[in-house]
Amino acid sequence: MIQINNISYRYPGQRRPVLSNFSLSLSQGRIYGLLGKNGTGKSTLLHLIAGLLRPQEGSVCCNSIATYKRQPEVLSDLFLVSEDFELPAISLDEYVQLLLPFYPRFNREILDSCLEAFELPKQIDLGQLSMGQKKKAYMSVALAANTRLLLMDEPTNGLDIPSKSQFRKVVAQYMADDRLIIVSTHQVHDVEQLLDHILILAEDGMLMNASVGDITDRYVFEVRQPGNLDDTIIYAEPSLQGNIVMARREEGEAETLVNLELLFNAVTKGLTK
Numbered sequence: 174m175i176q177i178n179n180i181s182y183r184y185p186g187q188r189r190p191v192l193s194n195f196s197l198s199l200s201q202g203r204i205y206g207l208l209g210k211n212g213t214g215k216s217t218l219l220h221l222i223a224g225l226l227r228p229q230e231g232s233v234c235c236n237s238i239a240t241y242k243r244q245p246e247v248l249s250d251l252f253l254v255s256e257d258f259e260l261p262a263i264s265l266d267e268y269v270q271l272l273l274p275f276y277p278r279f280n281r282e283i284l285d286s287c288l289e290a291f292e293l294p295k296q297i298d299l300g301q302l303s304m305g306q307k308k309k310a311y312m313s314v315a316l317a318a319n320t321r322l323l324l325m326d327e328p329t330n331g332l333d334i335p336s337k338s339q340f341r342k343v344v345a346q347y348m349a350d351d352r353l354i355i356v357s358t359h360q361v362h363d364v365e366q367l368l369d370h371i372l373i374l375a376e377d378g379m380l381m382n383a384s385v386g387d388i389t390d391r392y393v394f395e396v397r398q399p400g401n402l403d404d405t406i407i408y409a410e411p412s413l414q415g416n417i418v419m420a421r422r423e424e425g426e427a428e429t430l431v432n433l434e435l436l437f438n439a440v441t442k443g444l445t446k
Contacts (some may be wrong), residue, residue: 206358389429404423
């Protein structure tokens with residue numbers, strides 16, 4: 174669905190490009206986690222995919238159409254949830270009416286279901302909401318737009334703990350085989366059980382591009398006591414319960430859930446090579 178070929182992008186006034194000779198292919202039916210330290214180009218990449226930025230070199234295409242051209246057939250099937258956003262001081266119904274001409278697949282039933290999950294009433298004034306409530310309303314609209322490409326930049330920022338759980342549930346509920354979702358975040362524990370593919374960016378390119386299935390085939394993530402540390406361990410951090418470790422998975426060993434924080438630290442330190 175998304176094909177990125179040898180792109181380079183440099184912001185005006187900066188000597189060093191944010192992305193250089195960067196390529197990536199993204200497929201439908203997956204929820205990608207886009208991880209990286211500050212300044213590695215995560216938000217820039219989302220804006221390039223959305224067509225808000227144009228690469229100085231290379232191309233970014235959605236279904237073979239260059240995204241910078243902002244063609245209606247691409248924009249009507251794409252929704253970007255920015256980390257910083259503004260909602261107009263109007264009712265939610267009025268806001269939806271403004272969006273309907275741009276999103277032909279908009280689904281009011283999905284909107285109502287998301288609002289209920291986030292414990293928001295169906296009739297709300299966007300101008301009267303707290304920041305957290307605005308985030309929940311905006312996420313509900315984003316999912317209801319029902320686009321095949323959904324880009325989310327730090328979607329759980331501003332959400333309380335119960336709302337983060339509901340966020341995972343509604344995203345999983347409305348995921349579809351023809352949909353591609355990219356979640357860029359630093360809040361890895363908020364989304365680690367939602368993702369099925371991990372992308373880790375560094376300043377010099379992609380450090381990891383792997384499915385969660387591939388990761389759990391190769392590694393285990395668990396707590397081990399000091400007397401149970403061996404040469405299979407790739408990375409470890411102390412905790413009150415013992416050492417939280419990422420280790421090579423041995424034959425016959427049971428799969429474990431991915432600990433994204435451990436994985437990220439191990440990958441960025443070059444310990445998985």
